[in-house]
Amino acid sequence: MKPQRMRITHELVSAYNMLDKMHVLRAKRASAETMSRFHTDEYVHFLSKVTYETWEELTYHGSRFLVGDDNPAFEGIFEFCSISAGGSLAAAQRLASGATDIAINWAGGLHHAKKREASGFCYINDIVLAILELLRSVPRVLYIDIDCHHGDGVEEAFYTTDRVMTCSFHKFGEYFPGTGTLEDRGRSRGRGYAVNVPLKDGITDESFKSVFEPIIGKIIEVFRPSAIVHQCGADSLAGDRLGCFNLTMQGHANCVQYVRSFNIPLILLGGGGYTVKNVARAWAYETACALGIEGEIDPNLPWNEYFEWFGPRYRLEVVPNNMDDVNVKEGSLDKVRETVLKNLSELPPAPSVGLQEVPKESVGKHLGLTHDDDEEQMDELDERLAQHTRFVYGLQNKRSELAELASDHSDDDQDFQSDESSSSWRHRGSRVSRSNPRNGRKRMSVVTNQYFDVPRINGDDHTHDHHKRHAGPTPKRRFFHSAARWDSQLERVLVEYDNTAMPRLSVGDVMTMGRRDPDTIEEDEMDVDEEGEEEE
Numbered sequence: 001m002k003p004q005r006m007r008i009t010h011e012l013v014s015a016y017n018m019l020d021k022m023h024v025l026r027a028k029r030a031s032a033e034t035m036s037r038f039h040t041d042e043y044v045h046f047l048s049k050v051t052y053e054t055w056e057e058l059t060y061h062g063s064r065f066l067v068g069d070d071n072p073a074f075e076g077i078f079e080f081c082s083i084s085a086g087g088s089l090a091a092a093q094r095l096a097s098g099a100t101d102i103a104i105n106w107a108g109g110l111h112h113a114k115k116r117e118a119s120g121f122c123y124i125n126d127i128v129l130a131i132l133e134l135l136r137s138v139p140r141v142l143y144i145d146i147d148c149h150h151g152d153g154v155e156e157a158f159y160t161t162d163r164v165m166t167c168s169f170h171k172f173g174e175y176f177p178g179t180g181t182l183e184d185r186g187r188s189r190g191r192g193y194a195v196n197v198p199l200k201d202g203i204t205d206e207s208f209k210s211v212f213e214p215i216i217g218k219i220i221e222v223f224r225p226s227a228i229v230h231q232c233g234a235d236s237l238a239g240d241r242l243g244c245f246n247l248t249m250q251g252h253a254n255c256v257q258y259v260r261s262f263n264i265p266l267i268l269l270g271g272g273g274y275t276v277k278n279v280a281r282a283w284a285y286e287t288a289c290a291l292g293i294e295g296e297i298d299p300n301l302p303w304n305e306y307f308e309w310f311g312p313r314y315r316l317e318v319v320p321n322n323m324d325d326v327n328v329k330e331g332s333l334d335k336v337r338e339t340v341l342k343n344l345s346e347l348p349p350a351p352s353v354g355l356q357e358v359p360k361e362s363v364g365k366h367l368g369l370t371h372d373d374d375e376e377q378m379d380e381l382d383e384r385l386a387q388h389t390r391f392v393y394g395l396q397n398k399r400s401e402l403a404e405l406a407s408d409h410s411d412d413d414q415d416f417q418s419d420e421s422s423s424s425w426r427h428r429g430s431r432v433s434r435s436n437p438r439n440g441r442k443r444m445s446v447v448t449n450q451y452f453d454v455p456r457i458n459g460d461d462h463t464h465d466h467h468k469r470h471a472g473p474t475p476k477r478r479f480f481h482s483a484a485r486w487d488s489q490l491e492r493v494l495v496e497y498d499n500t501a502m503p504r505l506s507v508g509d510v511m512t513m514g515r516r517d518p519d520t521i522e523e524d525e526m527d528v529d530e531e532g533e534e535e536e
Contacts, residue, residue, distance in 0.1 A: 001121045001272075001274075003080065003107070004276070005106075005270075005273065005276050005279050005280065006106050006107045006270070008276060008277075008279075008280040008306045008309065009106050009279070009280040009283045009284055010106075011280075011304045011305050011306055012280050012281070012284040012301075012304055012306075013284050013287050014304070015301075015302040015303065015304035016284065016288065016297060016298075016302060018284075018287055018288060018291060018293070021291050021293070022104075022291065023100070025090055025094070027083075027086045027087045027089070027090035027091075027105075028086055028090065029079075029082040029083055029085075029086040030081075030082045030085035030086040030089055030124075030126075030129070031082070032044045032045070032048060033364075034085070034089065034129070035081070035082075035085060035124055035129065037129060037132055038115060038125060038128045038129055038132060038157065039113075039115055039116065039124065039125070040115060040116045042116065043065055043115070043116045043117070046058055046059075046065050047065075047077060047078050047081060047123060047124070048078045050065075050066075050073045050077065051073060051075070052072075052073050052074060052075065054073075055072075055073035062454075063454055064117070065116070065117060065118065066117075066118050067117060067118075067119075067443050067454050068443050068445055068452055068454070069445065069447070070118075070119070070120055070121060070445055070446045070447060071118035071119065071120075071121065071122075071123065077123060080123075081123050081124040082124075083107065084105075084107045084108055084110060084124065084126050085108070085124050085126040085129055087105035087107050087108055087126070088105050088108040088126035088127065088129060088130040088267070088269060089126070089129055089130055089133055090103075090105075091103035091104070091105050091108075091130060091267045091269075092129075092130040092131070092133035092134045092267065093133060095134065095227055095265045095266075095267060096133065096134055096136065096137035096138065096227075097137075101263075101265050101266070102260070102265075102266045102267075102268065102290045103266075103267050103268070104267075104268045104269075104287060104290060105126075105267070105268075105269055105270070106268075106269070106270040106283050107270060108126040108127065108130070108269040108270055108271075109126070109127060109147070109231045109232065109233060109269035109270040109271030109272075110122035110123070110124065110125060110126055110127070110153075110271070111125065111127050111145060111147065111149075111151040111152070111153050111154050111231055111233075111271060112125075112149070112151075112152060112153045112177065112446075113125035113153050114153055114156065115156075115157070119152075119153065119177065119443075119446075120149065120176060120177060120446040121272075121446060122153065125153045125154065125157070126269070127143065127151075127153075127154050127229060127231060127269060128153070128154055128157045128158075130229060130267060130269075131143065131154075131157075131158070131164055131229055134226075134227050134229070135163060135164070136358040137355075137358070138226035138227050138355075139163065139226055139351075139352070139353035139355060140163055140164070140165070140223060140224065140225050140226050140350060140351070140353065141163065141164050141165075141225060141226065141227050141228070141229060142164075142165050142167070142219060142220070142223060142225035142227070142228045142229070142264075143158075143164060143165065143166045143167065143228075143229045143231070144167050144216065144228065144229070144230045144231065144255075144259065145166070145167065145168040145169065145170070145231045145233070145271075146169050146212075146230075146231065146232060146233060146236055146252070146255050147168075147170065147231055147232075147233025147235060147236060147271045147272050148170060148171050148233065148235040148236040148240070148242070148243040148244065148245055148272060149170055149171070149175070149176055149177065149233070149235070149272060149446065150168050150170040150172070150177055150179050150180030150196070151166065151168045151170070151180075151231060152177045152179045152180065154166055154231075155168065155179075155180075155184070155194050155196075158190065158193075158194075159186055159187055159190050159194055160186065160187050160188045160189060160190040161189060161190045161193070162189050162190055162193050162351045163351070163353060164193070165193045165194075165195065165219060165223045165225070166193070166194050166195065167195040167196075167197070167215065167216070167219060168180055168195070168196055168197065169197045169199060169208070169211070169212060169236075170196075170197070170198065170199065171198075171199055171200070171201070171243075171244055171245065172198030172199065172200075173198070173200065174449055175244070175449050176444050176445065176446040176449050177444055177446070178444045178451075180196040180198055181196060181198060182196060182198060182336065182339055182340070184196050185343065192343060192344075192346070192347045193223075193347075195215070195219065195340060195343075195344070197211060197215060197336055197337075197340060198336065199211075199245070199327055199333070199336070200326040200327045200330070200332060201244045201245075201323065201324075201326045202244070202245070202246045202323035202324050202325045202326050202327070203245050203246060203247070203325055203327050203333075204246050204247070204251070204320065204325050205247055205248055205250065205251025205254070205320075207325055207327050207328055207333055208245075208247060208251055208255075209251065209254055210333070210337070211333055211336065211337045212254075212255055212258070213258055214337060214341060215337065215340050215341065215344070216258065216259065218341055218344045218345070219344060220262055220264070222344055222345075222347050222349075222350065223347075223350055224350040225264060226264070226265070227264065227265045227266070227267070228259060228262075228264050228265070228266045228267070229266075229267045229269065230255070230256065230259055230266060230267065230268050230269065231269045231270075231271050232252070232255070232256065232268055232269065232270060232271060232282070232283065232286060233270070233271030233272040233273060234252070234270075234271070234272065234273030234278065234279040234282045234283065235271075235272035235273050235274055236252060237249065237252055237273070237275070237278050237279075237282055237318050238318060238319065238320045238321050238323075239275055239278060239318070239321060240273065240274055240275050240278065241274040241275055242272070242274045242446070242447065243272070243274070244323075246320050246321060246323045246325065247318075247320075248317070248318050248319060248320050249278075249281055249282050249285055249316070249317055249318035250285075252282050252286075252318075253282065253285050253286045253289050253294070256268065256286045256289045256290065257289050257294070260289065260290065260292075266290075268286065268290060270283065276309070277309045277310050278318045280306075280309075281310070281316055281317065281318055282318060284316070285297065285316060297316060298316075299315050299316050299317060300314065300315060300316075301314050301315060301316055442454065
């Protein structure tokens with residue numbers, strides 16, 4: 001899940017001269033306030049301050065926010081989340097404004113993140129944020145997920161609404177996250193608008209196509225989406241480290257080609273994928289599918305910065321392996337397809353939605369309570385991250401030159417590191433799974449697919465009491481940047497415009513006057529309400 005996956009993909013797209021055929025947008029990073037449209041303030045604030053040294057204290061010894069070993073705290077975690085979410089939000093905004101018909105953010109697609117908790121390598125759910133942005137302008141959105149793991153975070157977010165239909169094709173049965181059965185169809189108004197297609201090991205291109213196209217075709221016929229968000233998780237490819245499907249690059253990309261054929265505004269997002277060279281191949285080819293030039297792509301890879309990663313064949317392909325397709329052997333695929341199509345045929349016509357114009361700016365920005373200097377801060381951050389990236393790659397190149405590595409040694413080294421990391425995680429996961437089950441809350445590891453116990457936080461919890469005794473009083477937190485601050489002595493709100501202090505006003509006064517100059521407001525208007533009584 002390292003950002004290097006997107007870097008290699010970008011290099012491959014550039015080597016095929018596809019960048020000239022599209023508009024490359026430098027998206028603005030998502031702010032903490034923007035992330036809180038779905039996630040809780042406490043969780044976003046936690047991500048902005050957590051470090052590797054403080055994660056145990058801030059998570060109450062691993063019982064909140066970052067549960068288990070799948071979601072470690074690392075340097076730059078908040079910056080990574082803001083970049084990933086910012087790309088998906090920018091894609092949604094471009095689609096909603098009509099500026100484009102297809103938008104791509106291969107750094108997005110982190111579908112496991114929950115409202116107040118990270119899960120399955122996902123910290124911020126950029127998909128939910130993008131869909132919420134689309135719903136400001138369109139009545140209905142279809143979400144399609146072909147990641148090997150169930151898109152539980154997105155399904156959970158829209159489980160009770162009929163404005164978003166979620167459809168996930170995933171492995172089910174002793175496999176992370178352990179959700180996504182045929183019976184999980186939504187609740188209340190969302191009943192029937194959560195579609196799950198549970199699959200088994202070894203599904204091939206033909207089998208996947210036989211279930212994907214009929215179901216998606218029926219969904220589009222019944223639901224009539226105004227926009228589609230397509231998560232293209234690449235861990236469903238053959239040979240993936242954590243996946244168990246047997247799809248080739250063409251079989252995976254066929255989903256993108258089929259969805260594109262409906263000519264509905266489309267967002268393509270990344271997701272899982274843990275054999276990096278295959279991930280880059282698939283996403284580069286699917287970029288060509290979005291552009292409609294997949295027939296012009298040379299299967300022999302052009303020279304690029306990461307050319308040696310793609311050895312020994314150096315071709316744009318992901319070949320199948322010799323896995324058995326359990327779906328066909330046991331005859332479960334036909335039953336799943338028939339059940340899903342039957343459920344879809346019982347749905348009522350596409351729900352209508354009364355839309356109205358949605359303001360483009362927040363209330364805080366309209367009242368002048370938030371600063372609009374994000375662009376300069378983003379530029380500074382870009383420069384620092386770019387400098388750090390050049391430094392890291394410089395060290396890697398120097399190390400390679402000194403060691404005189406062979407052209408294919410890069411892949412071997414990655415395999416060794418990944419195997420070592422996986423082995424370490426399995427060891428830790430097995431240790432956690434033997435913890436005391438008296439607390440009752442369980443989670444599943446995306447690496448080991450084993451359940452482990454998570455201590456509950458309540459008044460009687462020993463861990464929580466120990467933390468409260470040693471952590472001292474909890475300081476007051478300010479989640480979002482604002483020009484307004486509370487003066488505890490005067491018990492008034494102080495607001496600054498352009499570093500000039502305003503008169504001390506209450507929140508009601510600020511809401512009343514809007515962005516007007518306080519000197520122009522009559523004294524009676526500020527001190528007395530319509531009935532002549534003094535304000536509190």
